[in-house]
Amino acid sequence: MSRIVIALGGNALGNSPKEQQERIENAAPALIGLIKQGHEIIISHGNGPQVGMIRQAFDTASAVNDKVPAFDLPECTAMSQGYIGFHLQKGIKKELRREGMPWHVATVVTQIVVDQNDPAFLNPTKPIGSFYSEEEAKKMMEENPMLHMKEDAGRGYRQMVASPKPVDIAERDSILNLLDHEFIVIACGGGGIPVVLDENGDYASVPAVIDKDFASAKLAELVNADYLFILTAVDRVAVNYGKPDQKELVHITVDEAKRLCEEGHFAPGSMLPKVEAAMEFAGSKEGRNAVIASLEKAPLAMIGESGTRITLS
Numbered sequence: 001m002s003r004i005v006i007a008l009g010g011n012a013l014g015n016s017p018k019e020q021q022e023r024i025e026n027a028a029p030a031l032i033g034l035i036k037q038g039h040e041i042i043i044s045h046g047n048g049p050q051v052g053m054i055r056q057a058f059d060t061a062s063a064v065n066d067k068v069p070a071f072d073l074p075e076c077t078a079m080s081q082g083y084i085g086f087h088l089q090k091g092i093k094k095e096l097r098r099e100g101m102p103w104h105v106a107t108v109v110t111q112i113v114v115d116q117n118d119p120a121f122l123n124p125t126k127p128i129g130s131f132y133s134e135e136e137a138k139k140m141m142e143e144n145p146m147l148h149m150k151e152d153a154g155r156g157y158r159q160m161v162a163s164p165k166p167v168d169i170a171e172r173d174s175i176l177n178l179l180d181h182e183f184i185v186i187a188c189g190g191g192g193i194p195v196v197l198d199e200n201g202d203y204a205s206v207p208a209v210i211d212k213d214f215a216s217a218k219l220a221e222l223v224n225a226d227y228l229f230i231l232t233a234v235d236r237v238a239v240n241y242g243k244p245d246q247k248e249l250v251h252i253t254v255d256e257a258k259r260l261c262e263e264g265h266f267a268p269g270s271m272l273p274k275v276e277a278a279m280e281f282a283g284s285k286e287g288r289n290a291v292i293a294s295l296e297k298a299p300l301a302m303i304g305e306s307g308t309r310i311t312l313s
């Protein structure tokens with residue numbers, strides 16, 4: 001039996017609650033397929049489109065109705081973890097019941113500790129939320145000096161947040177306890193809610209986003225997983241992606257992956273963080289496997305018939 005962390009791509013979850021529920025129901029047999037093969041699974045997921053929709057909804061509503069408050073990013077991330085977790089719990093439980101399997105499913109609202117001296121905080125790079133005019137943006141920054149607003153590709157001003165690296169998972173013990181009791185755990189949604197330890201030793205949330213691929217690698221490391229599966233929209237990682245000489249990769253070592261990253265084969269913001277997260281996990285200990293594959297072909301990837309496997313040697 002292996003312990004497998006499965007990271008689901010946010011873009012694979014559709015553009016509305018209805019689409020999301022349908023896609024999860026379609027994916028559930030593949031996930032349960034892994035449990036039927038005798039493995040233990042822990043699920044993490046992205047939330048880019050979902051947290052964007054939530055933020056947009058509150059921004060729009062609070063602009064026209066003073067009974068609706070503005071919600072900051074940590075709260076929006078928590079909401080996205082809750083509603084994506086809800087659909088995953090429903091979809092997975094339905095499939096488990098159909099298969100007569102007694103497992104439990106639970107979502108853990110997850111805070112991830114980051115280092116407040118992470119250099120990423122000096123250069124916020126991730127645009128989030130609505131667009132504003134220059135005038136509005138300046139007024140917002142005057143009112144809240146913590147806010148970074150920047151011109152985004154000629155479309156107006158947007159809040160920019162940092163993307164620090166995950167250091168620890170605040171709810172790690174809760175996750176491990178649930179795993180000990182045959183729970184399928186859903187955790188670290190959207191890369192988790194970033195927090196730093198304040199001077200009293202309490203967690204304080206920070207307006208930042210953690211890449212879900214890095215958060216999933218950290219989760220896999222902390223629960224001592226054997227496999228990290230990063231499931232996305234393509235069957236395999238490719239070199240010369242989108243070009244006539246594109247070639248899909250079946251198995252590469254961490255050193256080979258490093259060289260391919262340096263040669264620029266993987267797009268920053270999409271495939272590059274996946275390959276880097278895979279290298280980090282596979283490189284952390286001999287015997288740890290990272291696999292980047294498509295959601296539909298996850299069971300095939302498990303037996304080595306699909307996906308790209310990354311190992312230390």
Ligand code: ADP
Pocket residue numbers: 008009010011012046231232233234236237238239240241265266267269270271272
């Ligand atoms: P997710 O929502 O799963 O994180 P992303 O869109 O962020 O998905 O990243 C996956 C996408 O990366 C693929 O669907 C593909 O379009 C793109 N991509 C970029 N470079 C490569 C590559 N070298 N090989 C395969 N896919 C690539």
Ligand code: MG
Pocket residue numbers: 009046269270
């Ligand atoms: Mg992504």
